[in-house]
Amino acid sequence: MFGIVRPCRHVMCKGLYADWMGHLCGLCLALRDEHGHLSRLVTNYDGLLVSVLTEAQSPTSTSRRRAGPCALRGFKGADVVESEGVRLAASVSLLLAAGKVSDHVADGDGVYARRPVAAGATRLAGRWSSAGTAMAGTLGFDPTPLTAAADRQTLLERAPAQAPPGSSAAPRLRELTGPTEDAVAAAFAHTAVLAGKPHNREALEAAGRGFGKLAHLIDAVEDLADDRESGAYNPLAATRTGLDEARRHCDAAHAELRAAVDELDLPRPGLTRALLVRETGSAVSRAFATAGTHGTGHPPGDPGAPPGQRPPKQDPGGLLSLACAVLTCCTCGLYRPAWDEDREGSFCERFDCSGYDCCGNCCSCCPGEDGCCCDGCGCD
Numbered sequence: 001m002f003g004i005v006r007p008c009r010h011v012m013c014k015g016l017y018a019d020w021m022g023h024l025c026g027l028c029l030a031l032r033d034e035h036g037h038l039s040r041l042v043t044n045y046d047g048l049l050v051s052v053l054t055e056a057q058s059p060t061s062t063s064r065r066r067a068g069p070c071a072l073r074g075f076k077g078a079d080v081v082e083s084e085g086v087r088l089a090a091s092v093s094l095l096l097a098a099g100k101v102s103d104h105v106a107d108g109d110g111v112y113a114r115r116p117v118a119a120g121a122t123r124l125a126g127r128w129s130s131a132g133t134a135m136a137g138t139l140g141f142d143p144t145p146l147t148a149a150a151d152r153q154t155l156l157e158r159a160p161a162q163a164p165p166g167s168s169a170a171p172r173l174r175e176l177t178g179p180t181e182d183a184v185a186a187a188f189a190h191t192a193v194l195a196g197k198p199h200n201r202e203a204l205e206a207a208g209r210g211f212g213k214l215a216h217l218i219d220a221v222e223d224l225a226d227d228r229e230s231g232a233y234n235p236l237a238a239t240r241t242g243l244d245e246a247r248r249h250c251d252a253a254h255a256e257l258r259a260a261v262d263e264l265d266l267p268r269p270g271l272t273r274a275l276l277v278r279e280t281g282s283a284v285s286r287a288f289a290t291a292g293t294h295g296t297g298h299p300p301g302d303p304g305a306p307p308g309q310r311p312p313k314q315d316p317g318g319l320l321s322l323a324c325a326v327l328t329c330c331t332c333g334l335y336r337p338a339w340d341e342d343r344e345g346s347f348c349e350r351f352d353c354s355g356y357d358c359c360g361n362c363c364s365c366c367p368g369e370d371g372c373c374c375d376g377c378g379c380d
Contacts, residue, residue: 003044003045003046003047003048003215004045004046004214004215004218004219004280004283004287005045005046005048005049005275005276005279005280005283006045006279006283007020007274007275007279012274013270013274015270016270016271016274019270019271020052020271020275021078022064022078022079022080022081023048023051023052023055023080023081023086023089024043024045024048025067025070025078025080025081026051026080026081026082026083026086027043027047027048027051027081027086027089027090027093028040028043029067029080030082030086030087030089030090031043031090031093031094034087034090034131034135035090035094035131039094039128039131041097042093042094042096042097042128043093044089044092044093044096044097046096046211046215047089047090047092047093047096047187048089048093049089049188049211049275049276050085050088050089050092050187050188050190050191051081051083051085051086051088051089052085052271052272052275053085053188053191053195053204053272054083054084054085054088054191054194054195055081055083055085055268055271056264056266056267056268056269056271056272057191057192057195057196057197057200057264057265057266057267057268058195058267058268059267059268061268062081062082062083062085063081063082063083064079064080064081064082065079065080065082066078066079066080067079067080084139084194085191085194085195087135087138087139088136088139088141088187088190088191088194090132090135091132091133091135091136091139091141091143092132092146092187093132094128094129094131094132094135095128095129095132095133095136095143095146095147096146096183097125097128098125098126098128098129098132098147098150099125099129099146099147099149099150100150101121101122101124101125101128102122102125102150103150103153103154104121105118105121105122105125106150106154107232107233109232129147132146133147139190139194140190140193141186141187141190141193142186144186145182145183145185145186145187146183146186146187148179149179149180149182149183150179152178152179153176153179153180156171156175156176156178156179157171157176157233157235157238159171171238171239172239173235173236173239173241173249176216176235176238176239177212177213177216177217177235180212180213180215180216181208181209181212181213181216182209182212183212184208184209184211184212184215185204185205185206185208185209185212186205186208187208188204188205188207188208188211189201189204189205189208191204192204197265199265200264200265203260203261203263203264204260204264206256206259206260206263207257207260207261207264207276209256210253210254210256210257210260211253211257211276211280213249213253213256214250214253214254214257214280214283214284216235217235217246217249217250217253218250218283218284218287220234220235220236220246221236221243221246221250221287221288221290221291222287222290222291224236224237224243224291225291243288243291247284247288250284250287250288251284254280254281254284257276257277257280258276258277261273261276261277
């Protein structure tokens with residue numbers, strides 16, 4: 001549920017990291033206040049981007065409220081975002097989670113193959129879908145692209161069963177990523193409505209399509225080995241797309257995303273650029289490092305380039321695994337057990353960023369912006 005964008009405090013300006021945490025905690029509390037504690041499980045880093053985009057298009061910072069102590073913040077209070085952008089992020093997170101759970105049930109993945117589990121998961125997905133749809137309605141957002149994405153995806157994934165790979169009837173990789181692209185494009189575009197910047201809509205849709213394609217492909221790359229072992233569906237295997245070709249698709253999508261972000265009218269661009277440009281690039285490198293290929297295009301010393309492969313650590317199972325899973329959920333994914341870092345670890349755990357100072361890495365995303373550590377450091 002935690003997404004591909006996972007900022008690290010060691011390579012992000014202190015002010016930007018604090019802003020990101022304000023959005024994250026605001027989303028978590030919005031879900032709790034409107035839909036109960038259980039809904040906090042759907043907290044989604046990628047869905048959070050719509051809150052960040054909404055604020056980035058506003059000339060002034062959105063309203064904050066003081067939140068009480070939380071274990072995630074070392075039992076300290078914090079100023080968290082309270083805005084329509086956060087509520088849109090909550091709606092998107094609920095709908096994405098509902099679609100993900102429904103997809104697992106349809107595929108019979110793992111425990112979802114058991115009827116009692118599938119029945120309970122279906123009811124929970126229906127509840128989350130209804131809640132997300134209702135919240136979207138209060139914001140003037142049409143959730144159809146998100147609610148229809150899971151069904152469209154299922155139809156596309158079943159097509160190869162009736163057609164041999166490579167035939168005209170079999171879906172191509174571009175078609176398989178289409179539902180995700182459309183869903184993210186719709187969510188990103190609506191931030192222009194909330195922020196009163198309709199001229200940004202076209203660029204936001206392009207950014208959403210680029211990000212949606214990246215999210216879909218990265219998920220496929222990370223799951224490829226497990227899916228091959230279990231026989232589960234994977235778009236790369238279904239379309240016979242090798243890792244080198246998948247990397248080219250990811251690099252192209254990242255370039256499209258960067259170009260779209262450059263076109264946006266953003267009075268406060270710092271956090272948006274840090275997440276949508278820098279962190280997505282890191283996510284691509286992380287995924288292909290785990291997949292066994294480092295790809296190309298990263299110069300020596302680039303923090304996006306992995307220093308080498310690490311031997312995978314195995315999940316021990318039992319109570320320890322359960323306790324760590326609970327702790328991961330309670331910390332919104334900021335804590336990850338050692339055996340999970342190969343696929344889902346933080347940037348710091350996966351790549352040694354201890355040698356990179358803040359100013360040396362953030363100037364490209366927020367030169368001179370208020371609250372950025374680069375102020376006065378002479379960066380271009």
